[in-house]
Amino acid sequence: GAVVSQHPSWVICKSGTSVKIECRSLDFQATTMFWYRQFPKQSLMLMATSNEGSKATYEQGVEKDKFLINHASLTLSTLTVTSAHPEDSSFYICSAREDRVTNEKLFFGSGTQLSVL
Amino acid sequence: QKEVEQDPGPLSVPEGAIVSLNCTYSNSAFQYFMWYRQYSRKGPELLMYTYSSGNKEDGRFTAQVDKSSKYISLFIRDSQPSDSATYLCAMGKGGGNKLTFGTGTQLKVEL
Numbered sequence: 001g002a003v004v005s006q007h008p009s010w011v012i013c014k015s016g017t018s019v020k021i022e023c024r025s026l027d028f029q030a031t032t033m034f035w036y037r038q039f040p041k042q043s044l045m046l047m048a049t050s051n052e053g054s055k056a057t058y059e060q061g062v063e064k065d066k067f068l069i070n071h072a073s074l075t076l077s078t079l080t081v082t083s084a085h086p087e088d089s090s091f092y093i094c095s096a097r098e099d100r101v102t103n104e105k106l107f108f109g110s111g112t113q114l115s116v117l
Numbered sequence: 118q119k120e121v122e123q124d125p126g127p128l129s130v131p132e133g134a135i136v137s138l139n140c141t142y143s144n145s146a147f148q149y150f151m152w153y154r155q156y157s158r159k160g161p162e163l164l165m166y167t168y169s170s171g172n173k174e175d176g177r178f179t180a181q182v183d184k185s186s187k188y189i190s191l192f193i194r195d196s197q198p199s200d201s202a203t204y205l206c207a208m209g210k211g212g213g214n215k216l217t218f219g220t221g222t223q224l225k226v227e228l
Contacts (some may be wrong), residue, residue: 041223057152093160104211
């Protein structure tokens with residue numbers, strides 16, 4: 001299957017700082033990428049849909065000024081958690097769908113564990 | 118009522134057992150069905166993908182879809198300790214739209 005690379009795998013930061021998470025499709029182009037958040041022993045919660053060359057679409061209740069998404073190319077989307085606070089500590093996962101195929105398969109990155117002190 | 122229902126478990130089975138994991142859904146617009154396996158603190162890995170009613174087999178895994186009953190299953194034969202993970206069902210309506218995920222079933226295969 002297609003490979004999605006997510007970096008970093010884990011990050012610890014101080015409260016008030018910003019953290020950037022990168023998501024790359026390594027062997028395919030992805031106009032659309034998705035960002036999820038996952039709490040322990042819970043399912044994936046879709047935060048936003050990232051679209052190359054346009055603004056991201058955020059799910060209800062997700063603060064777009066808090067979670068900045070930039071999809072600058074067909075292989076890279078970034079999520080920046082601005083002014084992070086301890087309640088932002090979570091597991092963040094990106095996913096991508098291959099442009100050139102019509103199936104609905106979604107491939108995930110390995111996730112980023114964010115801990116805000 | 119959630120669009121997709123999945124028993125969170127945990128489900129504990131002995132090594133070698135046949136495992137049955139299930140999801141039900143309420144929206145008949147779902148046409149694509151997937152099963153993902155997620156190990157702790159890792160991203161989900163696509164296991165099975167189907168888009169029609171019936172069975173699809175891949176090694177020890179069999180995915181079953183019954184659109185008339187709005188019910189999907191994943192069977193794991195000869196389960197191994199390495200199968201211990203959380204299994205998520207996912208469904209899509211097509212058109213490149215977002216998938217809807219179940220809550221995941223935690224499976225533990227014991228020696």
